[in-house]
Amino acid sequence: MAFASPALSHPHIFAEARVEIVATDDGMLKELRNVWRFDDIFSSSVLMDFDKNSDLKLDHGELSEIANTIRDSLGDYSYFTFITKDGASSDVAKPEIFNVDFKDNQLLVFFVAKPKTPMKIGGRMTIGVYDPTLYTAIDFAKDEDLVVEGKPFEACTHKVVRPDPDQVIAQNQSNLTEAFFNDPAGTDMGKLFATRLEVTC
Template structure:
């Protein structure tokens, strides 16, 4: 099977610039107990990459992707991104939060663009206390996930006493601030460690102690 560029991202050395671009939306679902219940992701890929996917997976060559072909795309991407936690960066008060892998990915092809949707859940209870951060980032730098507007990083049922903000790090500032911990090994293989998350656009939720 011809390999998707996303699969290449899981096995190719780091590149200086991304080769695949996607506009994204993230919805953080909060339940009545002030716990994060799920993350809902929507990624819409650029025309060039979408065209490549169409050419590779259009088995009957009818210039469209039917349900079976879309499922094949979903299965390949699901497998290829597992090693990278589906590009999710989740922390609570500075500590990484484990996420369950999504049961499945859904795909669609609309107006010439590939769309991927999936939902993931925390591996355990995740109460909103202190500072909680959510990001979507490819540690190999092959795929750029872009939240065009701050409103595309949303919280459903934000509790009282909590606030949300979208943090967009400046890459040069991030490198300068973390120069001591960024080694040559990081630049040769950023996917080999978790330092690349300093570049991720993040949704930050802060909740007061009395919440």
């Protein structure tokens, strides 16, 4: 199962997402609670690949195998979770909570991401969930699908930023080289196209 493929630079997998960014009472970034719902075509391919007993259902063991496969696949891509504070990036720890389900012919992924190093809420923070290779499109249908929870965020302003792809391309024309199209992740330009939450405290 390939969730990220540097050979192609436009989406082949689509998911609707929601993320809850949670702070502790003492002002630390606690976790990001992610929910992804994948498109019917990709979900069907997962069912075909992992339905070992061919009963057109995914039992507990099959769902666990999918969850482990996805978690391992995303490890090289920071679990599609990107956190910065005052311009400095934070590494993301391997999620301990990572579950999948299959409902209404769609694959659902639930996982909790945490910064590898404790991070204090403050300054200018950016939180994004996206595939740096642009192979998977992570879509937040509504601004309310990126939310903050916890008292420390009450002293902060936050806004959802949705870049205009045409504007991004126009502003970065010189960087859209053959290297970008062969390996978008290597250029770190995927973040320019990504919907993100900006928090300022």
